[in-house]
Amino acid sequence: MLYFIEQLLNGIQLGMLLFLLAAGLTLIFGIMDLVNLAHGSLYMLGAYFAATFADWTGSFVLGAFLALLATLVVGMVLEVVAIRRLYGRDHLDHVLATFGLLLFFNELVRLIWGPAGLTLPLPSEMLNAVQVLPGLYYPVYRLVIIGVTLAVGALLYVLVMRSRPGMLIRAGASNREMVGALGINIKLLYTLVFGLGAGLAGFAGLMQAPILTVQIGMGENILIAAFVVVTIGGIGSIRGAFIAAMLVGIVDTIGRAFVPDLLHTYLSEAAASSLGRALSSMLIYLLMALVLVVRPAGLFPAAAR
Amino acid sequence: MADALLQVEDLTKRFGGVVASDRVSIALDRGELHAIIGPNGAGKTTLIAQLTGEIAPDAGSVRFDGHDITALPVYRRSAIGLARSFQITSLFLDFTALDNVALAVQAHAGHSFRFWRNARGDAALREPARATLKDAGLGARADVLAADLSHGERRQLEIAMALATKPRMLLLDEPMAGMGPEESARLIEILRKLKGGLTILLIEHDMDAVFALADRISVLVYGRIIASRDPAAIRADPIVRQAYLGESGGAHG
Amino acid sequence: MKLSPAPRVAVNIFLVVFLGLVPVYAALTGNIFAMTLFARVMILALAALSLNLIMGYGGMVSFGHAAYLGIGGYAVGILSKEGIDSGFIQWPVAIGASALYALVVGALSLRTRGVYFIMITLAFAQMVYYVAIGLDRYGGDDGLTIYHNSQFGGLIDIGNKTVFYYLCFALLLAGIYAVWRIVNSRFGLVIQGARSNERRMRAIGFPTFRYKLAGFVIAGAMCGLAGALLANHTSYISPAMMEWTRSGDLIVMAVLGGMRAAFGPLIGAMTFLLLEDVLSRATDYPNLFIGPLLLIVAIYVNGGIDGLLGRGHRG
Numbered sequence: 001m002l003y004f005i006e007q008l009l010n011g012i013q014l015g016m017l018l019f020l021l022a023a024g025l026t027l028i029f030g031i032m033d034l035v036n037l038a039h040g041s042l043y044m045l046g047a048y049f050a051a052t053f054a055d056w057t058g059s060f061v062l063g064a065f066l067a068l069l070a071t072l073v074v075g076m077v078l079e080v081v082a083i084r085r086l087y088g089r090d091h092l093d094h095v096l097a098t099f100g101l102l103l104f105f106n107e108l109v110r111l112i113w114g115p116a117g118l119t120l121p122l123p124s125e126m127l128n129a130v131q132v133l134p135g136l137y138y139p140v141y142r143l144v145i146i147g148v149t150l151a152v153g154a155l156l157y158v159l160v161m162r163s164r165p166g167m168l169i170r171a172g173a174s175n176r177e178m179v180g181a182l183g184i185n186i187k188l189l190y191t192l193v194f195g196l197g198a199g200l201a202g203f204a205g206l207m208q209a210p211i212l213t214v215q216i217g218m219g220e221n222i223l224i225a226a227f228v229v230v231t232i233g234g235i236g237s238i239r240g241a242f243i244a245a246m247l248v249g250i251v252d253t254i255g256r257a258f259v260p261d262l263l264h265t266y267l268s269e270a271a272a273s274s275l276g277r278a279l280s281s282m283l284i285y286l287l288m289a290l291v292l293v294v295r296p297a298g299l300f301p302a303a304a305r
Numbered sequence: 306m307a308d309a310l311l312q313v314e315d316l317t318k319r320f321g322g323v324v325a326s327d328r329v330s331i332a333l334d335r336g337e338l339h340a341i342i343g344p345n346g347a348g349k350t351t352l353i354a355q356l357t358g359e360i361a362p363d364a365g366s367v368r369f370d371g372h373d374i375t376a377l378p379v380y381r382r383s384a385i386g387l388a389r390s391f392q393i394t395s396l397f398l399d400f401t402a403l404d405n406v407a408l409a410v411q412a413h414a415g416h417s418f419r420f421w422r423n424a425r426g427d428a429a430l431r432e433p434a435r436a437t438l439k440d441a442g443l444g445a446r447a448d449v450l451a452a453d454l455s456h457g458e459r460r461q462l463e464i465a466m467a468l469a470t471k472p473r474m475l476l477l478d479e480p481m482a483g484m485g486p487e488e489s490a491r492l493i494e495i496l497r498k499l500k501g502g503l504t505i506l507l508i509e510h511d512m513d514a515v516f517a518l519a520d521r522i523s524v525l526v527y528g529r530i531i532a533s534r535d536p537a538a539i540r541a542d543p544i545v546r547q548a549y550l551g552e553s554g555g556a557h558g
Numbered sequence: 559m560k561l562s563p564a565p566r567v568a569v570n571i572f573l574v575v576f577l578g579l580v581p582v583y584a585a586l587t588g589n590i591f592a593m594t595l596f597a598r599v600m601i602l603a604l605a606a607l608s609l610n611l612i613m614g615y616g617g618m619v620s621f622g623h624a625a626y627l628g629i630g631g632y633a634v635g636i637l638s639k640e641g642i643d644s645g646f647i648q649w650p651v652a653i654g655a656s657a658l659y660a661l662v663v664g665a666l667s668l669r670t671r672g673v674y675f676i677m678i679t680l681a682f683a684q685m686v687y688y689v690a691i692g693l694d695r696y697g698g699d700d701g702l703t704i705y706h707n708s709q710f711g712g713l714i715d716i717g718n719k720t721v722f723y724y725l726c727f728a729l730l731l732a733g734i735y736a737v738w739r740i741v742n743s744r745f746g747l748v749i750q751g752a753r754s755n756e757r758r759m760r761a762i763g764f765p766t767f768r769y770k771l772a773g774f775v776i777a778g779a780m781c782g783l784a785g786a787l788l789a790n791h792t793s794y795i796s797p798a799m800m801e802w803t804r805s806g807d808l809i810v811m812a813v814l815g816g817m818r819a820a821f822g823p824l825i826g827a828m829t830f831l832l833l834e835d836v837l838s839r840a841t842d843y844p845n846l847f848i849g850p851l852l853l854i855v856a857i858y859v860n861g862g863i864d865g866l867l868g869r870g871h872r873g
Contacts, residue, residue: 035673037806085857091673092619096813097856099806104849111843224684224802231677270694278692285681289666292678296670357761383763391761397754408751412763417744418772424744470762 002136007257008250009132013142015249016149020204021226022233022241023156024197030236031169031193034083035091037098039201039226040219041105046071046202047209047218048109051118060123060210067206068199075198079191087190106216117215120206145207152203153242160238169193225252228288234298244299248284255283310335310474310504311356316365318351318528325351326362327528331506333474338500340507340515343525344548349508350392352525353478356506357389358382370473383412388472390463392479392508396451402462403447407434409469434469441465442491457488464495474504481511493517516540524548570821573828577727581720593723594791595835600726601787603827604733606811608780612773613809614817615741617753621676622663622683623808626656626778628690628800630785635795636696638704645708645716649786656782657775659686664774668767683805690797701796708790716790726787730824733780738820740776749773810852 021043028034049070054063082101086094122141129137160166168184205218212218229248233240260276267275291299311333318326325348333339343349354360356367358379366375369387377385397405407430411417414430424430438447441461446454451462460480467475477496481489493514499505500518509515515522516536523533526548532539539545577596584593605627612618633652642648663682667675696702707717716722740746751759752766759766789795798804807830815826833851837844 029673035676082853082857089856091676092613092809092813093856095619095621095676095806096810097853099810100849100852100856102849103845103852107843107845107849111846220803224680227677228681231674235673274692274694274698276692278689281688281691282685285685288681289678292670292674293666296674298674378765380760380763380765383761389761391758395755395758395761397751397758399754400751404747408747408759409762411744411747412759417748417764417769419744420740420746421743423739423742424747425742427744430744466758466762 002133003257004254005133005136006138007253009138009142009146011250011253012246013145013249014253015246016146016153017204017208018222018226018229018249019153019242019245020149020200020207021222022229022245023153023238024200025226026230026233026235026237026241027160027169027193028197029230032087032190034086035094035098036083036197037095037223038078038101038105039098039197040223041102042071042075042198042201042219043205043222044105044109044216044219045074046205047120047214048113048118048205049202050206050209051120051214052113054120060120063120064206068203071202071205072195072199075202076191076195078198079194083194084187084190102219105219109216115216117213120209120214122210126210139211141211148207152200153238156200156238165189165192225284228284230298232288232291232298234301237298237300240298240300248287251287252280252284256280259283309333310370311506312366312368313356314366314368316352316355316367317363318348318355318360319363324528326355326365328365329525329528329530330365331523331530331533333504333506335504336501337520338496338505338507338518340509340519340522341525342509342512342515342522347525348528349478349525351528353389353392353476353508356476357387383470383472386471386473387476388467388470388474389476390460390467390478390480392482394456394459394463396459396462396466398452399450401448401450402438402443402454402458402465403431403434405451405462406437406465406469407431409466410434410437413470437465437469441468441495457484457491460484460488460492461495464492468499472503474506475499477505477507477509479508479510481509481514489514566819566821569825573821573824574731581723585720590719593719595831597719597723597726597791598788599828599831600730600824601784601791602808602811602831603824604726604730604787605781605784606808606815606823606827607730607733607737608777608784609808610812610817610823611737611740611780612749612770612777613812614822615746615753616749616770616773618668618770618774619676619809620667620679620774620777621802621805621809622679622681623777623781624800624802624804625663625683625686626660626781627785627788627804628686628795628797629656629659630782630787631789631795631799632690632696632785633782634708634786634789635702635704638706638708639696639702643706643709645710648708649783652786653779653782656785657779660775660778661771663778664771668770668774680802680805683800683802687797687800687802690800697796699797701794701798704789704793704795707793708786722790726791729783729787734820734824745769745772814855 021039025036025039028036046067049067050064053066054060057063057066082097086097126141126144129139130143132138160169168189171178225248229241229244232247233244259280260273263272263276263279309332311331313329313331316326316329317324329352331339341349341352351360355362358377362375366373368374369385372385374382374385397408400408404425410430410433411424435444435447438444441464443458443461443465446458451459454462460482464477464480480492484492489511496505496507496518507515507518519536521533522536522539523530524539524545531548532542532545534542577600580596581593584590605623609620609623612620630652633655634648637648637651663679667678667682670678691699710716714721714725716725741750748759748764748766748769751764752770756766785799788799811826811830812823813826814829815822815824833848834844837847841847
């Protein structure tokens with residue numbers, strides 16, 4: 001039972017990371033109608049920047065802060081230089097272009113930092129585990145991730161739902177031309193939104209760096225999961241992204257933890273571990289397929305376009 | 306109404322708190338040209354969508370030639386003889402005018418699970434298409450890409466495509482929209498020739514066309530039919546004048 | 559519709575002649591690698607061709623097409639491992655299994671559109687990818703070596719590199735011809751019409767879903783054949799055949815070559831793979847150049863390379 005709760009917490013933590021990525025993706029889909037395969041690259045850059053800056057400055061927090069800034073800058077430069085030429089184009093052009101960017105960034109990272117990954121050590125305070133429940137110890141840092149992401153999510157919610165810029169963002173998601181016609185500087189809005197998405201991705205990357213990984217190609221794996229989250233949640237919906245992220249994070253983690261064992265009780269050792277691994281990897285896709293069959297536009301689709 | 310080809314009864318549709326169609330009832334006799342007029346936002350689009358099968362009504366029924374088609378899918382309505390044109394031109398822009406109409410012919414020429422023969426060389430499709438284009442006044446423009454046609458020509462193509470499916474009834478959604486006086490006059494002539502043989506439901510703002518062509522006129526306001534009479538009676542009806550014609554000064558709506 | 563500007567036809571003819579002569583060149587110079595390289599180009603061109611049928615003409619952007627390369631390849635590999643070497647059994651299974659999976663994927667995915675369609679096709683490919691990784695008996699993550707090529711009795715010996723090359727050549731040309739006929743047939747016009755304006759298609763009376771699904775299945779089956787060829791070509795199968803980046807590569811090839819041109823996928827495959835090859839030799843970091851190139855093509859070139867050669871409006 002305690003093991004289950006531990007895995008549940010892990011699932012929530014994974015869900016938080018997915019939320020950060022999905023929120024950016026869904027905003028960018030929803031407002032600029034842009035399919036961005038290079039989103040994972042910004043996630044990767046966030047991690048690499050954090051590892052490097054933390055190493056230079058000797059401080060995890062400072063390194064993280066600088067990494068976040070750097071990723072924001074990279075995101076906005078990318079938007080101005082390349083991404084903005086893709087607006088209004090066929091999704092296929094987006095796929096082609098951002099696929100090219102993805103390949104480019106992976107190679108660039110390999111050039112600058114080499115093929116082996118990096119590590120980002122945690123500050124000593126965060127290395128402990130705290131007692132969450134009687135008998136259950138959970139790493140402080142993972143709790144920090146959950147906490148910080150919730151705070152970011154709340155800020156994002158306030159920004160998008162309650163502020164003037166947020167209103168523009170939501171208006172842009174429903175009706176691009178109208179917002180342009182109102183005289184708002186669409187170009188700037190788009191650059192900022194893209195930058196925001198990049199920042200969120202980079203933030204997710206640097207947050208997970210100490211406990212998971214800093215290596216080339218790390219973006220691709222989680223990106224697909226993020227796409228699944230956006231699809232389930234509904235394009236353009238932050239609320240949908242959050243709920244879907246929790247669903248996906250929990251289903252994936254609990255699935256991986258329990259499905260192989262579940263199969264062991266019915267199948268032979270060899271078959272169970274093969275099938276178990278395959279099945280638990282597929283769970284989130286089966287979930288997405290299920291949702292799409294019932295709701296072809298996700299759980300909380302934004303206004304029709 | 307023994308001869309009613311289209312019978313719409315108590316059609317109702319709500320979107321949240323808004324009643325877009327409020328117990329709409331219309332009956333069209335065979336060969337009749339029936340116009341529906343009403344201010345913008347009256348629910349004309351919703352009504353058409355329910356008649357074509359794109360939206361399912363919350364209540365009420367649509368009967369065509371005696372058969373209940375309320376729940377019939379969009380693509381089957383053309384097969385039973387109900388054709389439509391779109392308010393906002395909806396063509397195959399990267400195909401020629403002839404290709405466009407030929408596709409409409411093809412839709413009613415059996416199944417299309419034929420993978421080998423060149424469809425553009427198939428006389429069974431091309432000849433009827435060419436003839437229909439001529440009837441619609443576009444004979445000379447057959448090989449022009451739809452994207453390269455003028456606005457008026459595109460509207461004509463819309464009609465041609467509807468006609469090519471050999472329908473018994475035409476549902477025309479603001480066919481005159483955006484047309485100049487010359488083009489409108491041409492279209493009025495085409496429709497005048499068609500009615501009698503075809504049953505036509507015409508949604509229009511262009512009052513000249515409506516009063517020139519309609520056998521009967523229904524007035525749709527806030528989702529309700531407030532009057533359904535012959536043109537002279539409609540013109541004289543004080544309720545209609547106040548609700549609709551009066552508001553816009555009797556000029557083009 | 560005849561729309562053949564001289565440059566495009568010239569390129570097509572040149573390609574066919576060039577590919578036809580590669581084995582001659584190889585025999586004369588002893589450069590077997592050329593045959594290996596171009597056989598691979600033609601196999602992936604066949605895969606890109608099948609994708610182009612539904613993507614270029616049908617507007618269905620499938621980001622999971624590499625799954626059929628994998629299914630076709632694994633059909634050959636698995637049967638081979640289980641002692642069934644006959645191509646007469648392996649290849650129909652490869653094609654059939656791919657068609658079946660395409661039927662399932664299509665039936666579910668085609669209910670969605672736009673970005674959702676792209677994502678769900680990606681997900682279905684991932685599922686097959688993970689299943690392959692989980693198949694320990696057939697190599698799992700490491701893949702499986704195939705020790706015997708598909709056997710066709712006395713009919714044809716594809717163990718012979720030259721014979722295999724010409725088989726790929728013939729199948730590719732047959733495929734190009736078949737796709738060209740399909741696209742201009744009644745069926746093809748329905749698929750194209752559905753891409754152009756699906757709402758209108760349904761309004762004039764076409765039940766578009768079943769036609770799109772049929773197209774999807776045909777494309778899957780054709781790609782399954784390419785997978786069987788690929789397995790024989792490399793004598794090796796692995797989950798990497800169906801990585802999503804491989805699906806991405808196929809999309810790139812189709813777009814690069816021009817999406818509504820008969821020879822587009824071949825041009826695209828040739829360009830992409832040769833570029834990859836040349837750049838890999840020139841630098842340790844080829845994607846530093848390929849990446850931005852894709853970006854530039856996507857932004858500035860409408861219609862892919864074929865668009866550069868002449869209006870790529872109709873194949």
